[in-house]
Amino acid sequence: MNTVLPDVFTEVLARHGDRVAVTDADGSLGYAALADRARAAADTLARHEVPGERLRVGLYAANSTDYVVGYLAALFAGAVPFLADSAFGPFELSRIAEDCGLDLLVHAPGADVRAVVDRAPGDAGGIGALGVSRVRRYDAPRPRLLDDTEVCRFTSGSTGRPNCIEFSGAAVSAAAANWAKGTGLTAGDRIACFAALSNGLAFNTSLLAAFLPGASLHLSQGLPTASRVVRLLEGTAATRLVAFPALYESIVRRAPKEGFATVRAAISSGAPLRETVREEFTRLTGVPIHNYYGVAEAGPLTYAPDGSGSGLGPPLPGVRLLAEEQGIRVRSESMGSRYLNAPGVFEERLDGEGYYRTGDQGHLVDGVLHLTGRTSRLVNVGGRKIDPIEIADVLRAAPGVLDAVAFEAENQHGEPALAAVVAVGAGVTAQSLRTHCAATLPSFKVPGILRLVDRIPANSIGKPSVERLRRLLGEPRND
Known part of the structure; x- marks a missing residue:
């Protein structure tokens, strides 16, 4: 099989030599040193080759230089990296391991991977501070990868299982090259990234895209508080800030007086950013926020170069976008x-011309995209898509629950949040329901807003009344 990404990274890492490539709180690596460490780690992974098949390596950790080394090591070893969200819990991780037929798991030393690994965590060695474990075998045969697949990433599925998206090396390389070209990324840029590298926002804008021109990537570890953001920006003299809307809202609430002197652009995506937050952030810091519109299945699609807030910008190079009454394609x-673990589902969203139906609604004004809503039912919270039907089903399975409805609402800060109204019997509490959800769902899928009621309010045809459900959230609590 002819691969693309190993050759691209080999050329890039050699070309930029001793320039700083990536840093975290524990240190930094130049381009040449990153190549050396990735090659050595690739030898560790290659010892576990599966005869006649490409090794499937899950990456399950927070951002770090070791994560980047592990990603490159998988590519250099001829393996396929599967980038799992570190917020996934053991239940969701085990579904991924079984659905995708993982061979190895690269993970943080403290991660709960006991339900997935075949032996003790770290039994297959390590990559820096990250453990490498063999994944236990499942009875079901694993699905076959497409011949040109080089990277797999995940998005929320309609069945409660994360859909595994297969990407060719050409697609990953094009996403990075078109982002760098369309946004003017240069060797002089220093990118402070606060989004997980497993997420499209960071993966498309801050991994290969940063390395192509020889820029440097600076990663934060731990909870991205406003003070931690300022420290990283000052310590690296960052020129770009990449983060989800929730972080910008946190910065606005903290109202920092310094730390943004070198930042020329802040990039936001994953969820709508309120105009009041955009304006206040720029007033406080002097830095414009540039919207970026992307879809997990299609990569980066638009970029607003002026940061004015009027729309999501025009299409990036290599993108064709149609905004019609039926939605955006x-x-x-x-x-x-395609989806490796959901045959036919991805293909159903493609039309006869190969356009992907995004589920978003919007329109183009002078070539600039403006979103107006969603055609699908998924809830967007902090850049993660959540299926409310999945959440309601989990709640209904809890002891004492009569019925449940999950939907998107606003929290006390006016930010999008996952809410649920649950009809319960005696003895059920909000805490018991959260504990029940946490046993099977990752933390970001546990409803942040819960309201307990005797019965779910319905409309005239017997369906839950969304208007009345939202009104319930504003009433005094009795749970």
Whole structure:
């Protein structure tokens, strides 16, 4: 099989030599040193080759230089990296391991991987501070990868299982090259990234994209508080800030007086950013926020170069975008190929011309995209898509629950949050329901807003009344 990404990274790492490539709180690596460490780690992974098949390596950890080394090591070893969200819990991780037929798992030393690994965590060695464990075998045969698949990432599935998106090396390379070209990324840029590298916001804008021109990538570890953001920006003299809307809202609430002197652009995506937050952030810091619109299955699609807040910008190079009454359709050079673990589902969202139906609604004004809503039911909280039907089903399975409805609402800060109204019997508490959810769902899928009622309010045809459900959230609590 002819691969793309190993050759691209080999050339890039050699070309930029001793320039700083990536840093975290524990240190930094130049381009040449990153190549050396990745090659050595690739030898560790290659010892576990599966005869006649490509090794499947899950990456399950927070951002770090070791994470970047592990990603490159998988590519250099001829393996396929599967980038799992570190917020996934053991239950969701085990579904991924079984659905995708993982061979190895690269994970943080403290991660709960006991339900997935075949032996003690770290039994297959390590990559820096990260452990490498063999994944136990499952009875079901594992699905076959497409011949040109080089990277797999995940998005929320309609069945409660994360959908595994297969990407060709050409698609990943195009996403990075078109982002760098479309946003003017240069060797002089220093990118402070607060989004997980497993997420499209960081993966498309801050991994290969940063390395192509020789820029440097600076990663934060731990909870991204406003003070931690300021420290990283000052310590690295960052020129770009990449983060989800929630972080910008946190910065606005903290109202920092310094730390942004070198930052020329802040990039936001994953969820809508309120105009009041955009304006206040720029007033406080002097830094414009540039919207970026992307879809997990299709990569980066638009970028607003002026940071004015009027829309999401025009399409990036390599992107064709149609905004119609039925919703937004896109076709891009960075398009995923299919869902490995959900045959036919991805293909159903493609039309006869190869355009992907995004589920978003919007329109183009002078070539600039403006979103107006969603055609699908998924809830967008902090850049993660959540299926409310999945959440309601989990709640209904809890002892004492009569019925449940989950939906998107606003928390006390006006930010999007996952809410649930639950009809319960005697003895059920909000805490018991959260504990029940946490046993099977990752933390970001546990409803942040819970209201307990005797019965779910319905409309005239017997369906839950969304208007009355939202009104309930504003009434005094009795639970």
